[in-house]
Amino acid sequence: MSLTEIVSTRRSSVNRHAAAFSSPRAFSARGSRLADRDATPRTLAATTLLFTSVYDSASIAVISGSPSDSPAHPASRLARPGDLRHPDPQPVLSVRFVMSETANPTTSSDDSSAELPSDDTSPFPPDPRSPKKVFLGALIFPIFMMVVMPLLYSWGLHSPTPHDMKVAIIGDTSTSQQVASAITTQSDGSFAVSTVADPGAARAAIDNLAIRGAWNPATNDIYVASAGGPIASNTAESFLSAVAKKQNPDRPVNVIDVIPPNGNDKLANSLLFVGLAAVLGGFSFASALRIAVGGLSLRVELILLAVFGALLTTIPTFIAYSVYGSLDSGFIKAALLAYAGLLTVGCFHLGSMRLIGPLAIIPTVFIMVLMGIPASGAAIPAEMVPGFLGTMNRILPTPALLDGLRRLIYFPDAGMGATLSTLALWALLGMVMIALAAMRHSAKPEENSLQGPGFQHFFGDNREVTAAQHARRKALAGAAVVPIFLVTCLPLTFIGLFHNPTPHEMKVAIVGTDQAVTQQLTTQLEKVTGNGFDFTSVPDADTARNQLHQLEIRGAYDPATATLTIAGAGNLQATQVVKQTFGPVAASSGKTLQVDDIAPLPTSDLVGAGVLYLGLGAILGGYLSAMIAYMLGRGLGLRWQVGAIVVISAVCALAQVLISYQWIGILHHNEIAVAATLFVIALTCGLFQLGGSMLIGPLMMVVSMLVLIFLGVSSSGIAVGTDMAPAFYRVLHPILPTSNGFEALKRIAYFDGADAWSKNLWILVLWLAVSAAMVVGGVLLKRAGRGPTPPPINMEPEQ
Numbered sequence: 039m040s041l042t043e044i045v046s047t048r049r050s051s052v053n054r055h056a057a058a059f060s061s062p063r064a065f066s067a068r069g070s071r072l073a074d075r076d077a078t079p080r081t082l083a084a085t086t087l088l089f090t091s092v093y094d095s096a097s098i099a100v101i102s103g104s105p106s107d108s109p110a111h112p113a114s115r116l117a118r119p120g121d122l123r124h125p126d127p128q129p130v131l132s133v134r135f136v137m138s139e140t141a142n143p144t145t146s147s148d149d150s151s152a153e154l155p156s157d158d159t160s161p162f163p164p165d166p167r168s169p170k171k172v173f174l175g176a177l178i179f180p181i182f183m184m185v186v187m188p189l190l191y192s193w194g195l196h197s198p199t200p201h202d203m204k205v206a207i208i209g210d211t212s213t214s215q216q217v218a219s220a221i222t223t224q225s226d227g228s229f230a231v232s233t234v235a236d237p238g239a240a241r242a243a244i245d246n247l248a249i250r251g252a253w254n255p256a257t258n259d260i261y262v263a264s265a266g267g268p269i270a271s272n273t274a275e276s277f278l279s280a281v282a283k284k285q286n287p288d289r290p291v292n293v294i295d296v297i298p299p300n301g302n303d304k305l306a307n308s309l310l311f312v313g314l315a316a317v318l319g320g321f322s323f324a325s326a327l328r329i330a331v332g333g334l335s336l337r338v339e340l341i342l343l344a345v346f347g348a349l350l351t352t353i354p355t356f357i358a359y360s361v362y363g364s365l366d367s368g369f370i371k372a373a374l375l376a377y378a379g380l381l382t383v384g385c386f387h388l389g390s391m392r393l394i395g396p397l398a399i400i401p402t403v404f405i406m407v408l409m410g411i412p413a414s415g416a417a418i419p420a421e422m423v424p425g426f427l428g429t430m431n432r433i434l435p436t437p438a439l440l441d442g443l444r445r446l447i448y449f450p451d452a453g454m455g456a457t458l459s460t461l462a463l464w465a466l467l468g469m470v471m472i473a474l475a476a477m478r479h480s481a482k483p484e485e486n487s488l489q490g491p492g493f494q495h496f497f498g499d500n501r502e503v504t505a506a507q508h509a510r511r512k513a514l515a516g517a518a519v520v521p522i523f524l525v526t527c528l529p530l531t532f533i534g535l536f537h538n539p540t541p542h543e544m545k546v547a548i549v550g551t552d553q554a555v556t557q558q559l560t561t562q563l564e565k566v567t568g569n570g571f572d573f574t575s576v577p578d579a580d581t582a583r584n585q586l587h588q589l590e591i592r593g594a595y596d597p598a599t600a601t602l603t604i605a606g607a608g609n610l611q612a613t614q615v616v617k618q619t620f621g622p623v624a625a626s627s628g629k630t631l632q633v634d635d636i637a638p639l640p641t642s643d644l645v646g647a648g649v650l651y652l653g654l655g656a657i658l659g660g661y662l663s664a665m666i667a668y669m670l671g672r673g674l675g676l677r678w679q680v681g682a683i684v685v686i687s688a689v690c691a692l693a694q695v696l697i698s699y700q701w702i703g704i705l706h707h708n709e710i711a712v713a714a715t716l717f718v719i720a721l722t723c724g725l726f727q728l729g730g731s732m733l734i735g736p737l738m739m740v741v742s743m744l745v746l747i748f749l750g751v752s753s754s755g756i757a758v759g760t761d762m763a764p765a766f767y768r769v770l771h772p773i774l775p776t777s778n779g780f781e782a783l784k785r786i787a788y789f790d791g792a793d794a795w796s797k798n799l800w801i802l803v804l805w806l807a808v809s810a811a812m813v814v815g816g817v818l819l820k821r822a823g824r825g826p827t828p829p830p831i832n833m834e835p836e837q
Contacts, residue, residue: 044303046793113720144338157342169197170678173670177682180662184690185697187408187548188655192702194412196646196651198269198422200228200410205707206243208254210235221281229277244296245451250274250421256792258282258289262295265448266308268420269645271295297448300366300454308533309372309417309443312354315525316376317436317720319350320383322524325399326467326517331510336392336472341415342514342528343384350521353377354529361530367647371446375457381621382465386435389471393478410436416444418645435464449749450586531748539762541615548575548583549596559597573800579603583636588792589785592761595620600629605637607788609759610646637788640706649706649783652694656716657746657776660724665739667724668731687720711786715794718781725809726775732816735826750776756784775805 110507209235232249234240237259240252251262251274257503260278264271274295282291299306300612325337334342355373358365365372385407390398402829412423413430414640420431442457497514498507548556553575560573573590576582579601582594586605593616594603602620604613618634624631639646663686667679691713698704698712703824705712723746728736753763753770754777760768771777782798785791817823 052159053307055828057377062444069648080290083519103617120449157620169670169673173674173678173682176666176670177663180659180666181689181693183662184655184659185693187658188651188694188697189701190408190491191412192648192651192697192704194423194427195418195645196648196702197642198273198418198705200277200422201425201428202227202230203270203274203277204230204232204249205238206232208233208234208237208240208251208252209256213450214255217285223578225277241296242451245449247445247449247452250419251278253278253282255282255285255547258286258291261296262293265296265297265299265417265450267307267417267419267443268305269417269422275424299448300364300367302362303364303471303534303537304539306444306448307417308358308529308537309363309447310440311367311529311533311536312358312372312376313379313416313436313440313443314411315354315528316351316380316409317383317439318528319354319521319525320347321402321406322381323347323350323521324387325396325520325521328388329396330517331513334496336476338491338493338496339388341493342384343381343388346518346521347377347380347384350525351380352523353522357526357529362533362537363812364533365447368446368450372443375439375442375446378458378461379442381438382435382461382468385465385468387472388474389466389468392472392475405434407434413437414440416440433460435461455465499805505583520523520740524744527748528743531752535752535758535763535767539611539758541567541764542613542761542765542768543572543576544570544612544615544759544761545572545591546616546619547585547591547594548573549577549582549594550575550598551577555597561810563619563623564569569804571619586636587789589789592616592759593620595623597623597627599632600624600627601632601634603634603636605785605789607637607639607646609755609762612759612762615762639788642702642706647756648698649780649787650706650751652698652712652787653719653754653776653780653783654751655694655697656687656690656720656779657723657750659686659693660720661721661727661742661746663687663725664727664731668728676813680725680813683724684721684730687717687724690720691716705787707788708786708791710784711791715779715782715786715799715802716805718799719776719783722775722779722802722809724808724815725806729809729812729814729816732825733812733819745774746776750774751780753777754780756780772801775802778802778805 048477067170094343095443106653133145145309207214207221214233222229222231234243234249234252237252238253240249240254240261243249244252244261247266248268250270251260255262260282261273262271262275279291279293280748282289300308320343325341327334351373355369355376359369359372383402386406387398387402390402407619409427409430413420413427413434415423415431416437420437421430423431431441438457438460442454442461445452445454445457449615452580474592496507497511498504503511510520530679556575560575563571563573576585576594577592579596582591582596582603585591586594586603586608589605589608592604592612595601596603602617602624604616617631621631640650660683663683667682671682692717695709695713701708723742726746727738727742731762734741749770751757753774755763755771758767760771771781778798778801782794785794785798816825
């Protein structure tokens with residue numbers, strides 16, 4: 039087909055309109071006026087896809103492409119100068135932003151024999167709303183997200199409590215059965231105690247994940263499997279230990295870990311990041327295919343999902359097994375299951391987007407991520423979350439995938455039927471939606487049929503490639519950037535943090551004025567712990583308490599009384615390590631370790647993640663408002679853009695305080711100071727994203743994710759204490775804005791603001807000033823005519 043024939047088709051006329059709107063001035067002056075009712079959902083889909091995915095991966099972790107080089111739209115290469123006019127002066131067009139350098143031209147290639155209808159009318163009436171109303175209406179979305187996400191995670195994960203957790207007593211006798219029944223009644227529904235015949239049967243039940251632990255009254259042995267998750271095994275161990283001490287008070291309790299995790303996967307959560315990367319990879323690539331490329335036939339989309347899906351699952355699996363060595367068995371099986379999970383999520387999301395459009399991102403995120411991850415049991419066991427999430431654990435695909443990975447890697451004797459059937463059901467649901475979309479959009483049979491056009495039609499071949507096909511190749515390459523970024527950075531940063539937390543010069547004080555005793559104990563401890571601890575001496579307990587309150591030390595041990603003073607809210611994991619270290623020290627002197635926690639975590643925040651939900655909500659509000667301000671607010675001026683970020687930051691701070699202090703009740707002190715800090719965090723993130731976008735364009739989306747989430751959260755010290763993290767994270771902790779923001783929130787919420795200003799807040803304010811300077815730089819660059827070209831927009835009308 040010649041170029042003359044191409045420009046005569048309906049889609050070429052759409053591309054000619056795209057050329058007319060390609061310059062920044064044309065976009066701001068006319069593009070906003072022609073935005074129809076699909077403009078906002080498409081814009082939100084493209085700008086929030088990456089962040090909403092990474093937010094959830096970061097939050098659950100704590101519990102366990104480029105700008106265009108030319109202002110001309112690529113589609114304008116297909117149009118002749120005289121074709122820029124159109125008989126309809128008010129076409130109704132759908133504005134769609136893309137990250138890639140080019141938008142997707144929808145012109146037929148030379149091998150196409152199908153003629154498209156020549157009617158240029160649209161079924162949708164023009165949207166009479168002004169750009170201001172569209173912009174203000176779009177800001178409802180970040181408000182919704184920054185409320186729903188923290189609310190769900192706070193409600194579901196802040197205080198894990200067992201509900202019918204299955205444990206067993208070894209000994210299938212009437213006495214054992216009576217004891218089991220009595221203990222079940224006394225636990226008031228927290229545990230379901232049964233009996234098994236012998237230790238072999240107990241081990242088999244644990245291997246099959248039928249029970250979380252077992253106690254043998256004859257030997258006082260307790261059997262657990264920490265590979266099933268440290269929270270689950272610790273809970274079962276604590277409960278059974280209490281039972282054992284009550285029934286056999288004169289006999290020591292011996293804990294046997296039947297299935298420990300890999301030595302390089304101490305928290306048994308590396309599989310979480312493999313599975314989560316597969317979920318986010320399938321979701322993000324399917325979104326990119328529909329938003330950034332679009333117009334492809336069903337056959338091509340499914341083939342691309344299958345081919346790219348293999349790459350997107352190989353990357354995180356390789357990182358877990360080869361880069362960090364945190365997993366060491368079942369590589370092929372784990373990769374295949376992750377691939378099946380990716381295809382399930384991808385098919386479901388493709389089907390929903392074909393059926394209802396870009397707004398399908400919202401239900402997919404809600405099902406696969408917002409509900410799927412808290413209900414998965416990967417970090418908090420399914421028996422320890424609220425009942426609704428426990429029910430969702432047996433229904434949703436994300437829990438099925440993550441549970442299946444755990445079974446394959448650590449519990450090969452456990453059945454896989456539930457996992458495979460759940461994934462198959464959700465994949466089938468996706469295919470049903472694809473079929474429904476084909477019936478709904480019958481005017482586009484070339485897009486909705488498995489016999490539709492193939493790769494040569496859309497992308498050309500080695501001999502001949504049209505301008506449209508070349509542009510589509512670039513669009514596809516750009517569409518792959520975000521998924522590859524996600525599945526690489528997510529496991530790389532978080533497995534790197536979690537796989538082997540080890541003390542690194544953790545500061546602990548020895549209380550006492552007898553320097554000889556203190557020095558002797560310090561020397562003994564250094565021989566055992568090596569460079570893991572940095573022991574100092576303090577003259578008295580009051581000095582130790584003051585240093586603990588200022589977070590200068592992790593603990594203080596008084597050898598005279600065998601008392602260990604700690605501040606549990608500083609970091610749960612670090613304080614546990616300190617207690618494990620000094621327990622044997624006290625025992626060696628014939629004493630029992632006494633623990634005095636001067637700043638314990640409240641019962642409403644048992645895992646110490648309360649400030650995480652606050653901080654991530656603030657980052658979310660600032661980032662999303664900045665993206666909407668950049669995409670939809672350019673035509674309204676800088677005051678509207680910055681004003682929206684300021685207002686949303688204030689609303690965000692208020693919402694987070696209401697969620698954490700009033701609705702859920704996680705935190706209890708210093709609301710005003712916490713709200714002020716949240717406002718600064720949100721404003722800093724918003725201006726950082728806006729200023730960066732004005733300087734380097736849409737690439738800033740990826741930069742912000744890397745700086746604010748992947749690196750900022752992992753180096754914050756909330757998930758793993760900085761003195762237990764690798765050196766890379768310890769270097770970043772005092773530098774990045776979000777890591778300092780999290781640290782300041784912790785100091786204010788739990789330690790009455792101890793040194794928050796001198797250690798963290800001034801760095802956050804410095805980043806705020808730098809971000810404001812970036813905005814000013816972007817304005818000056820734009821005035822000089824040297825700023826980045828706005829993202830291309832796809833003007834294809836919806837059928």
